[in-house]
Amino acid sequence: MSDSLAGHPKVTSHAPTFTVRPMLLEDAKEISVLSAQLGYQASSEAIAQRIVQMSSHTGSHAAFVTCMQSMQADEVIGWIEVTIMHELQSPSFALITGLVVNDAYRSQGIGKRLCAEVEAWSREQGVAKIRVTSRIAREDAHRFYLREGFERIKTWAVFEKMLS
Template sequence: MADAATTLRRARIGDAAELARLSAQLGYPQSADAFERRLRRLLISADHPVIVATDDDARLLGFIAIERRLMLETGERVEIVGLVVDESARRRGIGQSLVDAALDWARGIGVGEVMVRSNVARDQSHPFYEGAGFERIKTQHVYLKRV
C-alpha cells in the first residue's frame, strides 16, 4: 500500500504532460500534445480507465492504464496496458496500489481475469508482478507492421 500522503484518482485532461513525462521514463517519449489527444479519447471510454497516483494533485507519482477486452478465443478480461511509477517514488507501494485499483475495477465490472504483458528487458517488473500474484502463462514475440 502506498504511503498515507499518496492518493489515487482518475486521470484528468490536465494530467497529459505529467503522463507524458512518466511514459518517457519507461522508454516511450511522446509529446504532451500527443498524450492529450489520446487521453481525450480514453476519458470518454468506460472501458479504458487511467488511474493516477499523486501526493499534491499536480505532480504525478505514477499511473496505470487498463482496458476491458473481449477476445473471441479467451473471452472477457481486463488488461493492464501501462504501468509507470516515477523513478523518484519507487519502492513506496505506489505500483501495488495502482495494481490493486485495477483489480478492484475488474471486480467491480464483473470481470474475473486481469492480464499484464511485461517486456523481457524489464527485469524489475517481473518479480513485482509475480509478487502481486500474477502467474506467467506464456512468452511471446510481438510483431509490428506499419500500414
C-alpha cells in the first residue's frame, strides 16, 4: 500500500519534545520575556543578576526551565523557582515562588512537569511539604494547583514597604 493518498505524500506529525533542566545564566533573556507574561517586568540584565545571586544558594533555592527542542535550538518555554523556607513557627517547607509557561504552550503538561521537578528537588532537600501562593485573580492557576494535588489552606493580604 502507498504512503500517499490521492497523490499527496503522507504527513507525519511529531509531538514536540520537552526537556527540563536547571536554569542557566544564558536563559536570562527568555526568562525575562516569560516573567512579563506572569506580570513582572524585568530586563534580561536584571534577571541575569538574579540568576547569579541565586546560584550561591544551591541547597536552599533552585530554578528549572522547560525547553522545547527544535531544529534551530532549545527554546525556553517555561520556568519554575523554589526556595526552602525556614520559620520558627512551622517546620521547613518548599515555597514555589514563581511558575510560568509560555501562553502558546499551556495545557500541554509543562506546568505539571515543572511541579514534578520541584517535588523531586524538595524531597532531595529533606522537605515534606510544598506551598505556593497565587494572586486571587489567577483563577486558572488556582484550578491548576488544585488538579496537581495542592490544597487551599488560607487567604491572605500581602503588604510591602519600599526601603530607600
